[in-house]
Amino acid sequence: xxxxxxxxxxxxxxxxxxxxxxxxxxxxxxxxxxxxxxxxxxxxxxxxxxxxxxxxxxxxxxxxxxxxxxxxxxxxxxxxxxxxxxxxxxxxxxxxxxxxxxxxxxxxxxxxxxxxxxxxxxxxxxxxxxxxxxxxxxxxxxxxxxxxxxxxxxxxxxxxxxxxxxxxxxxxxxxxxxxxxxxxxxxxxxxxxxxxxxxxxxxxxxxxxxxxxxxxxxxxxxxxxxxxxxxxxxxxxxxxxxxxxxxxxxxxxxxxxxxxxxxxxxxxxxxxxxxxxxxxxxxxxxxxxxxxxxxxxxxxxxxxx
Amino acid sequence: xxxxxxxxxxxxxxxxxxxxxxxxxxxxxxxxxxxxxxxxxxxxxxxxxxxxxxxxxxxxxxxxxxxxxxxxxxxxxxxxxxxxxxxxxxxxxxxxxxxxxxxxxxxxxxxxxxxxxxxxxxxxxxxxxxxxxxxxxxxxxxxxxxxxxxxxxxxxxxxxxxxxxxxxxxxxxxxxxxxxxxxxxxxxxxxxxxxxxxxxxxxxxxxxxxxxxxxxxxxxxxxxxxxxxxxxxxxxxxxxxxxxxxxxxxxxxxxxxxxxxxxxxxxxxxxxxxxxxxxxxxxxxxxxxxxxxxxxxxxxxxxxx
Numbered sequence: 328x329x330x331x332x333x334x335x336x337x338x339x340x341x342x343x344x345x346x347x348x349x350x351x352x353x354x355x356x357x358x359x360x361x362x363x364x365x366x367x368x369x370x371x372x373x374x375x376x377x378x379x380x381x382x383x384x385x386x387x388x389x390x391x392x393x394x395x396x397x398x399x400x401x402x403x404x405x406x407x408x409x410x411x412x413x414x415x416x417x418x419x420x421x422x423x424x425x426x427x428x429x430x431x432x433x434x435x436x437x438x439x440x441x442x443x444x445x446x447x448x449x450x451x452x453x454x455x456x457x458x459x460x461x462x463x464x465x466x467x468x469x470x471x472x473x474x475x476x477x478x479x480x481x482x483x484x485x486x487x488x489x490x491x492x493x494x495x496x497x498x499x500x501x502x503x504x505x506x507x508x509x510x511x512x513x514x515x516x517x518x519x520x521x522x523x524x525x526x527x528x529x530x531x532x533x534x535x536x537x538x539x540x541x542x543x544x545x546x547x548x549x550x551x552x553x554x555x556x557x558x559x560x561x562x563x564x565x566x567x568x569x570x571x572x573x574x575x576x577x578x579x580x581x582x583x584x585x586x587x588x589x590x591x592x593x594x595x596x597x598x599x600x601x602x603x604x605x606x607x608x609x610x611x612x613x614x615x616x617x618x619x620x621x622x623x624x625x626x627x628x629x630x631x632x
Numbered sequence: 633x634x635x636x637x638x639x640x641x642x643x644x645x646x647x648x649x650x651x652x653x654x655x656x657x658x659x660x661x662x663x664x665x666x667x668x669x670x671x672x673x674x675x676x677x678x679x680x681x682x683x684x685x686x687x688x689x690x691x692x693x694x695x696x697x698x699x700x701x702x703x704x705x706x707x708x709x710x711x712x713x714x715x716x717x718x719x720x721x722x723x724x725x726x727x728x729x730x731x732x733x734x735x736x737x738x739x740x741x742x743x744x745x746x747x748x749x750x751x752x753x754x755x756x757x758x759x760x761x762x763x764x765x766x767x768x769x770x771x772x773x774x775x776x777x778x779x780x781x782x783x784x785x786x787x788x789x790x791x792x793x794x795x796x797x798x799x800x801x802x803x804x805x806x807x808x809x810x811x812x813x814x815x816x817x818x819x820x821x822x823x824x825x826x827x828x829x830x831x832x833x834x835x836x837x838x839x840x841x842x843x844x845x846x847x848x849x850x851x852x853x854x855x856x857x858x859x860x861x862x863x864x865x866x867x868x869x870x871x872x873x874x875x876x877x878x879x880x881x882x883x884x885x886x887x888x889x890x891x892x893x894x895x896x897x898x899x900x901x902x903x904x905x906x907x908x909x910x911x912x913x914x915x916x917x918x919x920x921x922x923x924x925x926x927x928x929x930x931x932x933x934x935x936x937x
Contacts, residue, residue, distance in 0.1 A: 435844075443835070444862070493848055495851070496851050499813055500808075500850075503808040503809070508808060530743060530749050533743050533746075540800075540882030541846065542805060542875075543798055543799060543801075545801050546754070546783060574845075576845075
């Protein structure tokens with residue numbers, strides 16, 4: 328099979344053998360934002376046409392390729408959902424040959440007295456495939472998974488089924504405060520190479536865990552600089568700790584349930600430290616799990632065939 | 633006396649009679665960001681020179697004119713502080729004639745095990761004068777005052793003394809989310825005249841008061857639009873409710889202590905609604921109170937003279 332991760336900014340693909348092992352990988356800077364609406368098939372054929380020659384070859388694609396701005400919109404599959412449910416909700420762009428993995432939706436309890444908000448939806452697109460891959464890679468059936476990023480996801484998995492999840496705009500709010508807020512005047516320029524500063528990061532996490540809320544604690548980036556209590560070079564890491572710490576505080580994970588962290592090592596290491604300060608053990612998963620997730624979905628197709 | 637409010641974007645002044653009544657007012661779009669570092673005296677003389685002719689005339693200036701980017705830096709006066717303390721900490725740019733009112737600082741408890749953050753400072757500049765004016769206008773000696781804005785301030789006053797205060801970056805975070813975040817793509821263009829929408833605002837406040845945290849709840853602006861549950865035109869007000877509601881939830885004001893709201897009517901009305909949903913009665917104060925605040929400080933000078 329061919330496993331494809333087609334996101335906003337990049338396109339990656341892998342040719343997998345019959346055991347899910349990677350035979351070959353390719354990538355291009357052709358995220359969906361760089362492809363015209365009618366250009367997806369051509370880009371696909373250019374990059375993966377030769378891999379598709381065997382008539383029984385199947386390609387599964389995860390990520391924003393299934394959004395309204397993608398190749399075709401793959402409607403969200405409602406939670407709870409497991410690999411089988413997701414395989415049954417694939418959006419086939421070429422029947423039997425090329426399919427898009429749907430994102431997931433779930434509902435949070437909203438306002439009892441407002442029908443429009445009785446339920447408030449949440450969504451993910453791409454992370455569902457990483458979760459399936461992480462479960463396969465670890466053999467876990469029950470877990471809390473955290474996928475940090477622009478919009479972090481916390482997912483609750485029971486019996487290999489994604490029951491519900493919660494999004495946090497953590498990465499994006501950090502960037503907004505870092506680059507566009509009045510705090511940016513206090514902080515060193517973005518292109519200054521900032522050394523890693525675990526201590527300053529942990530100060531931020533601890534401040535966040537004390538409560539007070541990010542709307543308040545973020546202001547301390549300015550005042551600590553104003554009174555020269557903390558050098559400006561240390562404040563970006565402190566701010567990062569405040570924002571990630573706020574996410575951890577709000578989610579208030581149960582220390583009794585182990586957390587699996589899925590994502591880039593630099594980011595999962597931060598979350599591991601922040602969770603440890605909140606008394607929660609978390610284990611980062613090394614390496615990409617998207618291919619493993621697509622392989623799980625493909626296995627469900629084989630079983631149904 | 634002459635009362636002056638010299639902020640970031642505007643310069644306003646008033647000539648007051650011996651009872652604090654306003655005889656005349658003037659203003660110019662000459663906030664401190666529009667004045668070169670050595671240009672403050674010339675701007676002052678241009679706009680207020682004739683008012684200063686009586687040899688005993690005194691001008692008091694509040695606002696960012698006392699910041700590092702202002703005429704002269706007026707170091708923050710530590711809390712607790714009342715009108716007398718502030719009068720004693722004036723920064724005289726022309727001895728006996730022209731003075732800058734210092735901002736206030738206070739300390740929040742920080743991290744016991746990190747000397748750099750054992751105390752975390754908070755600051756205001758300009759709001760201290762409004763608070764003194766609001767106390768004079770209402771006759772209150774004990775109150776919680778809320779001054780909404782880019783960086784909202786909640787101040788605790790006992791026996792006419794500002795004991796402590798807390799800043800929230802509410803107005804700024806709203807603007808960042810409204811204009812620069814991924815949510816902005818979901819929301820109508822900024823120049824679309826949005827009709828007031830109390831219901832959508834209150835939905836946002838109620839969602840915020842349920843908890844979950846702004847990092848999470850803000851994401852619902854996107855999902856409610858994605859699933860067409862709430863029309864895009866209603867979402868800016870919903871987002872405003874989420875952000876202001878988060879501030880109210882975090883501050884968790886005691887319903888037994890009445891709240892006095894000081895600021896622009898459009899903004900204080902929002903806070904009044906948000907506080908009501910949290911079970912807190914709040915009273916907006918009509919009109920500007922900066923002249924009344926400067927008058928209180930000037931009275932302290934007279935008493936000391």
